[in-house]
Amino acid sequence: MSRSALVARLAILGLLVAFLVAPQAFAPVFAPLNEYGAPAIYDQGDLLELALSHLWLVLIAAAASTVVAVALGIFVTRPAGAQFLPLSRTLVNVGQTFPPVAVLAVAVPLVGFGQAPTLIALFAYGLLPIFENTIAGLESCPPPVLEAADGLGMNAWQRLRQVELPLAVPLIMEGVRLSLVINVGTATIGSTVAARGLGEVIIAGLLSNNAAFVLQGGLVTALMAILLYDGMRLLEQRYLPTSRN
Amino acid sequence: MQRIDRLGVLLSFSGALALTLLPLVVFKANRIVPGEPRALLDLVPTAALALYFTLAVAAAVAVFIQSPRIRLLTALIGIAALAIAVASAADILTPAGNRVVRVAPGAGFWIVLIALGLLATDALTRLRPGPVLRVATLVVFLAATLAALGSGFFDDLSIMREYAVNATRFAHEAQRHLLLALGSLGAAVIVALPLGVLCHRQPRLRNAVLGVLNVVQTIPSIALFGILMAPLAAMALAFPALAALGLSGIGAAPAAIALFLYSLLPIVGNTVVGLGRVSPAAVDAARGMGLTAGQILRQIELPLALPTILTGIRIVLVQNIGLVTIAALIGGGGFGAFVFQGIGQTAIDLVLLGAIPTVVLAFSASVVLDALTDLTRRVPR
Structure with a gap:
């Protein structure tokens, strides 16, 4: 990332934090959107708390789906799991056609209202990109490299740990980033089933015809998604050797 | 064995x-x-x-x-x-x-x-x-x-009972759902294809357009629906002629526009990628045969990029069919109306009456477009 792009991201981050900590200072910006003196800043809850709860929900779901998806991806690309590979590919394709609302709606009768159905929907929805990219990453290791690893006398576990996974990491991380961005947006729908998050702000705006609420809920969510994506990429380039290029 | x-x-x-x-x-x-x-x-x-x-x-x-x-x-x-x-x-x-x-x-x-x-x-x-x-x-x-x-x-069975109660509305919402998903896709193809070709020719335009569309993609759908409500309501108020045409702040109009905006990125992106993958040798050969730039685009570049473009269209259609469910929150109709009504009444049968057809629709769209993509890939080059 170039220096100017980095500065721009930091500026956006600063603006976002400033808005969440002291939203009333931004009231003049949003006030023109509303008529008849309707509140310009969300007043039915603490924006910072909602944003953190939103982020927390997304991160927990993403962590769980990363662990499960990477483990499954490794399993189906080993000889022991080879019989599951064709089905896994089809499931990845079919699963992506499931609308998030449907996943959410089906989870509600199972676990009730609140955070739980949202977590399940985010988890299930986040699995696919990571699983898909884990398989793609592991399968893209060049055969000569694998043969060299065998030639060095590595056993299957060593080969996976020291050769295949490091080579697959850039693709796997891309899947994680993708699923994070999708989930930051999807989590807003969770508010229709009473999960605490920024969707609350948007839905309050829809219900009371308050465009300022809708806009601030949407903007905070979008900025969070963008910053999360770029932040992850920055961390990868710094700490994961195979991601540097 | x-x-x-x-x-x-x-x-x-x-x-x-x-x-x-x-x-x-x-x-x-x-x-x-x-x-x-x-x-x-x-x-x-x-x-x-x-x-x-x-x-x-x-x-x-x-x-x-x-x-x-x-x-x-x-x-x-x-x-x-x-x-x-x-x-x-x-x-x-x-x-x-x-x-x-x-x-x-x-x-x-x-x-x-x-x-x-x-x-x-x-x-x-x-x-x-x-x-x-x-x-x-x-x-x-x-x-x-x-x-x-x-x-x-x-x-x-319970779901069929729920259907029997809602049979006329079901047909109406199904029609609404398809119309919204396909209509916004059609509009997006008309705009995104030329835009993709332009972006392919102009790298600077490409970065700007894809950057903006990437940001649009991160705006959560319910927010984008909501953000569009205010200006549309204002427009309907200011121009009665538009209001007479059915434009209003709530309902199908903001939903259709939001879906259109979400549809642009995958199609523009895949058009650019598809055109970028066309081998320069093929284009050179066509030029050597005396084809004009327009002919090269229509007869060489677009047909070769078609499978990639169709993949983008598949992504958009599947995504739109899913997103239309959310449009029900702003009165846009579609199967989502049953889902949210069912969530509100804690009536799971009603939720399923909305959710199952949506999944079937999205899945069918994906199968059909995948098949189309495969067929275009098989055209002898």
Whole structure:
């Protein structure tokens, strides 16, 4: 990332934090959107708390789906799991056609209202990109490299740990980033089933015809998604050797 | 030669576990209360025994038989037996003329159905059907399902009850759903294709356009729907002619515009990628033959990029069909109306009445467009 792009991201981050900590200072910006003196800043809850709860929900779901998806991806690309590979590919394709609302709606009768159905929907929805990219990453290791690893006398576990996974990491991380961005947006729908998050702000705006609420809920969510994506990429380039290029 | 199929073992084990621990049928005194499990064997002994026998055979086939055709056939027979057993239980449990009680498939039913569905899917995947055969299979499967549902045999099941109550609205919402998803896709193709070609020619424009569209993609859908409501309402107020055409702040207009905006990125992006992959040699050869720039674009570049562009269109259509459900929140209609109404009333049957057709629609769209992509890839170059 170039220096100017980095500065721009930091500026956006600063603006976002400033808005969440002291939203009333931004009231003049949003006030023109509303008529008849309707509140310009969300007043039915603490924006910072909602944003953190939103982020927390997304991160927990993403962590769980990363662990499960990477483990499954490794399993189906080993000889022991080879019989599951064709089905896994089809499931990845079919699963992506499931609308998030449907996943959410089906989870509600199972676990009730609140955070739980949202977590399940985010988890299930986040699995696919990571699983898909884990398989793609592991399968893209060049055969000569694998043969060299065998030639060095590595056993299957060593080969996976020291050769295949490091080579697959850039693709796997891309899947994680993708699923994070999708989930930051999807989590807003969770508010229709009473999960605490920024969707609350948007839905309050829809219900009371308050465009300022809708806009601030949407903007905070979008900025969070963008910053999360770029932040992850920055961390990868710094700490994961195979991601540097 | 491996004797035991591990996937078959997993599926049979999950199915058997679900059958012993979870109910196949639940009985509800009305549509909102939680159901109480009922034993299938007490209700319809013959159908239940036939079902258990069929499932045992399916499990044996899944574990020991490798032939995909036989596996597919047993899985389909299993699904039919499952549906028939549960429907006859519903028939027995429902007092004649009673419109209040609900007999719903239980958790056991859904898990066994998923296990059988996975078995069938796996068999189909291993058969590697060509694009035409895939679409034909889909059409036959949909037709058989619709015929079965239309026969009246399943009318006592809870979801069909919910459908019977909402039949006219269902047709209306289905039409609305398709119109919104396809209309916004059509508009997006008209705009995004030329935009993609321009972006391919102008790298600076490409970065700007893709950057903006990437940001649009991160705006959560309910927010984008909401953000568009205010300016549209203002426009309708300022220009009565537009309002007379049906433009208003709530309803289909903001939904259609938001879907259109979300549709742009995948199509523009894939057009740029597809055109970028066209080999320069092909373009050079065409130029050498004296083709004009317009002819090269129409006869060489676009046909070669078509599979990639169609992939983008598939992504958009599947995504739109899912997103239209959310449009129901702002009065846009579509199957989402049932979903959110069902969530509001905690009536799961109503939720499923909205969710299942959405999934089927998205899945069908994906199969058809995938087949189209494969067909265009096979055009001799």
